[in-house]
């Protein structure tokens with residue numbers, strides 16, 4: 001049957017934002033929509049691995065071809081917006097005058113200016129929020145003046161439907177006294193025009209963030225939770241061939257990781273990764289190497305190529321019996337492997353959702369952005385992990401790292417966390433399975449599009 005209802009989705013070109021939107025695109029295609037997934041040139045050729053889910057992929061220019069090597073964050077965001085403001089309308093217009101004009105453009109919420117571009121051409125726009133609803137609510141309150149910034153150390157913040165948050169639990173951009181103005185602006189601007197949108201799509205599930213989702217609904221926000229946006233093979237298994245997100249912006253060492261894990265016993269390995277962006281100082285890397293070594297557990301550690309020079313000399317040789325260091329891995333396959341008993345994570349929202357959905361307890365070591373808030377919920381609300389305490393220099397020491405790993409892998413509390421993780425895994429699966437909360441929301445979204 002011809003797919004008649006056409007939808008465009010426009011992703012921001014970083015790993016943690018492409019993954020969930022691409023996954024959501026596959027879901028929409030599986031519900032019978034004609035889907036065009038759009039992203040920009042800075043992702044290079046990394047989309048080659050896309051599986052065959054009837055998704056059309058379009059890459060438009062973001063000017064990265066001409067970007068200078070030492071481009072500042074501000075300059076890169078400005079250059080991106082300038083180029084996309086020209087290339088995106090052209091693409092929308094091309095599709096608009098085709099046999100199947102798109103009915104809607106879903107765009108990453110960190111680019112609120114896309115709504116105007118879409119509406120000028122005559123199609124509606126819908127923001128897609130990559131981060132948790134709690135973090136979205138905090139950013140909303142900050143943008144609407146309900147949080148006094150900069151937040152002082154020692155302060156705690158009370159917001160509707162959210163447990164009281166200490167200084168260390170808040171998104172870092174609100175607390176860092178203007179260290180990353182461009183990122184702060186991006187986080188807050190998501191709420192500059194969101195009330196004009198007819199839907200707010202969020203990569204989470206109702207059961208996980210029930211209170212804040214209810215609060216948003218009580219404010220008449222048109223929130224629809226559609227997550228976890230994770231390949232079907234790990235959840236409901238309803239989409240054929242859906243084994244991975246389909247895009248790695250770094251080259252994964254698949255065979256090395258999976259073969260190594262196959263030789264290890266159940267729940268014996270600590271998987272360690274800090275995502276696609278975070279960078280650790282040399283002192284922190286040193287403590288981490290010692291903490292991992294002293295825990296005496298097997299460890300699989302993702303150290304991106306740009307970070308590898310910070311590893312102490314001889315570390316790899318000295319630990320080759322216990323550890324494997326790779327520059328990128330197939331994270332979902334790794335988390336789903338029975339040998340992995342614990343995930344030491346920076347608490348990026350995708351990593352957090354993936355660990356929850358695959359039943360893996362965590363050692364939380366947030367670095368920046370939304371990660372401290374995710375860590376707070378991992379420990380105190382979902383009760384699936386411990387958080388590493390930093391010393392007075394802001395460093396996670398080797399002793400603390402060793403202690404936290406042992407607590408999750410061997411301790412009594414670790415057993416409780418494992419039980420809770422398995423419960424969240426079931427709830428995540430139920431949410432996307434037929435008739436589940438996220439599935440119903442996606443069905444409703446699709447039905448409205450088809451009727452419109």
Ligand code: UDX
Pocket residue numbers: 015016017019130131273274275276277278302327328329330331332347348349350351352354368369370371
């Ligand atoms: C960024 C932000 O830092 C994060 O806080 C925000 O919530 C989303 O955007 P990132 O830091 O890369 O993302 O972390 P995360 O959200 O965890 O996303 C990383 C993605 O890369 C995950 O989907 C993970 O499965 C994947 N990954 C990571 C791999 O496939 N292989 C790896 O080796 C490491």
